[in-house]
Amino acid sequence: MANVLAKSGTIMSAEETDISSVGKKVRPKLPTEIQLGAHTLKVIKQKGLSVQAEACGIFDPDALTITIDTELPDSLAWETFWHEVVEAINHFSEAAMEHKSIQVFGLLLHQVVNSIE
Numbered sequence: 001m002a003n004v005l006a007k008s009g010t011i012m013s014a015e016e017t018d019i020s021s022v023g024k025k026v027r028p029k030l031p032t033e034i035q036l037g038a039h040t041l042k043v044i045k046q047k048g049l050s051v052q053a054e055a056c057g058i059f060d061p062d063a064l065t066i067t068i069d070t071e072l073p074d075s076l077a078w079e080t081f082w083h084e085v086v087e088a089i090n091h092f093s094e095a096a097m098e099h100k101s102i103q104v105f106g107l108l109l110h111q112v113v114n115s116i117e
Contacts, residue, residue: 030068030081036088043081045070056080059087082106082113 033042042065049069050056057068057080066084068077083106090097097105 030077034066034085036085037092039064039088039092041066041088043068047071057084059084059091061088061091078114079107079110082109085109 030045031043033040035041041059044065044067046067047070049058049067050071055069056072056076057066059066066081066088068080068084072080083103086097086102086105086109089095090102
């Protein structure tokens, strides 16, 4: 099947997916680690986290990890990832942000990153 010409970040051929999603923007997979200041934070996927910990994601400053529930839909997994990144920034900067501010910053980061073509 012929390749589909598209912008970076979109599906390039119908062989890679079903024909109905050709040309749609594809969100990359969550990273396996990120760098934040001098720290490398591992990004871990864990099944059933939202049931076990009553959270979609967790930042652990002692283990330097961000854990995301594997059962989340793609958009919620990314939103949770950015929320946990802001949790980490809040921790390392000692900003003492309220949780509602962390939530808003995470949502806004999610939107900005997704709006970049």
